[in-house]
Amino acid sequence: MSSDKDVTAAIPPELSGMVKSAKFRDGVATIIADAGGLGRSAAAQLQRELEEAVGAVEGVDEVRVALMADKVQRQIIAVGSGKGGVGKSTLTTNLAVALANQGVKVGVVDADIYGPSQPLLLGTANEKVRAEGQTLIPTESEFGVKVLSMGQLIEPGKAIAWRGPMVGQALAQLMDADWGDTELLIVDLPPGTGDVQLTMLQKFKPAGAVVVSTPQDLALIDATRAIDLFKQAQVPIVGLVENMAGYLCPECGAISNPFGQGGTEAAAQALGVPFLGRIPLAMEIRVASDTGQPPAANDTEHGPHFAGIAAGLADYLGKAKG
Numbered sequence: 603m604s605s606d607k608d609v610t611a612a613i614p615p616e617l618s619g620m621v622k623s624a625k626f627r628d629g630v631a632t633i634i635a636d637a638g639g640l641g642r643s644a645a646a647q648l649q650r651e652l653e654e655a656v657g658a659v660e661g662v663d664e665v666r667v668a669l670m671a672d673k674v675q676r677q678i679i680a681v682g683s684g685k686g687g688v689g690k691s692t693l694t695t696n697l698a699v700a701l702a703n704q705g706v707k708v709g710v711v712d713a714d715i716y717g718p719s720q721p722l723l724l725g726t727a728n729e730k731v732r733a734e735g736q737t738l739i740p741t742e743s744e745f746g747v748k749v750l751s752m753g754q755l756i757e758p759g760k761a762i763a764w765r766g767p768m769v770g771q772a773l774a775q776l777m778d779a780d781w782g783d784t785e786l787l788i789v790d791l792p793p794g795t796g797d798v799q800l801t802m803l804q805k806f807k808p809a810g811a812v813v814v815s816t817p818q819d820l821a822l823i824d825a826t827r828a829i830d831l832f833k834q835a836q837v838p839i840v841g842l843v844e845n846m847a848g849y850l851c852p853e854c855g856a857i858s859n860p861f862g863q864g865g866t867e868a869a870a871q872a873l874g875v876p877f878l879g880r881i882p883l884a885m886e887i888r889v890a891s892d893t894g895q896p897p898a899a900n901d902t903e904h905g906p907h908f909a910g911i912a913a914g915l916a917d918y919l920g921k922a923k924g
């Protein structure tokens with residue numbers, strides 16, 4: 603005849619720290635173990651090892667293992683723009699890296715079906731996405747940021763055929779992946795106000811949205827439309843970011859403003875949303891991005907611009923958490 607004691611004694615010493623309780627009754631051993639912080643496969647292994655060890659005890663006909671996982675309070679931030687090519691992906695990557703540098707556990711979801719670029723920007727383009735059953739396993743970048751991209755789910759050039767339900771399913775696969783202890787998911791949305799944006803807002807209710815624009819009037823009109831969409835979906839606007847502001851000529855040192863000047867800050871004021879900061883138009887940002895070395899990761903001239911905006915976002919997230 604077995605007892606709670608026999609079952610407890612059978613638990614391997616290296617696992618006993620995780621076991622919260624072990625009970626035996628009528629041939630059934632019930633183990634409750636803490637799997638907090640373990641990934642999916644490590645948790646499955648813990649379960650198997652406990653079943654094997656306790657199942658070998660005389661009189662035990664059945665082993666029931668209940669694993670408790672930490673409930674990670676994960677926040678979602680959407681990064682959007684009204685218009686393509688204004689630097690939304692560049693900002694997403696660098697905000698994620700800057701926040702990871704500040705100790706936040708960050709993941710990036712690249713939901714831009716038309717121009718997925720996060721694996722390239724985070725230097726993970728050569729890594730194959732893994733899955734356990736239906737669950738995707740995010741790729742770890744060298745900057746402490748995990749990433750999953752629509753580009754890993756669709757064949758290049760096929761995005762145009764993707765509509766409503768397919769988009770929703772693909773987005774859900776990315777959002778519901780095994781993000782482990784990730785506290786913050788930053789979602790790089792496609793430009794404009796289409797299916798991906800609507801699904802994102804309705805299904806995943808981000809804690810806030812960051813909207814990127816160049817200082818140009820045309821871009822600002824589109825940014826205003828994106829802000830409207832977020833507001834209608836009751837997603838608060840964290841703020842507007844101005845990208846591709848003043849260009850410093852590396853040859854002569856003169857500053858020029860190809861896309862205008864200060865327009866985004868003025869628009870933010872007019873729309874009653876915070877202005878989070880500005881990033882200059884700089885060759886180094888483009889080159890570093892193209893080579894999978896986000897400027898925010900290294901001690902670069904432009905790192906502080908992204909760090910400043912990330913600090914504004916961290917502040918917002920702290921307040922949103924309450």
Ligand SMILES: Nc1ncnc2c1ncn2[C@@H]1O[C@H](COP(=O)(O)OP(=O)(O)OP(=O)(O)O)[C@@H](O)[C@H]1O
Binds near residue numbers: 845846884
């Ligand atoms: N501040 C900047 N200075 C120089 N180049 C920049 C800057 N911001 C973005 N770029 C470059 O501009 C191009 C477009 O940027 P990015 O892909 O981030 O824009 P996007 O808004 O995400 O575009 P898409 O519409 O494809 O989603 C990229 O080549 C990027 O490296």
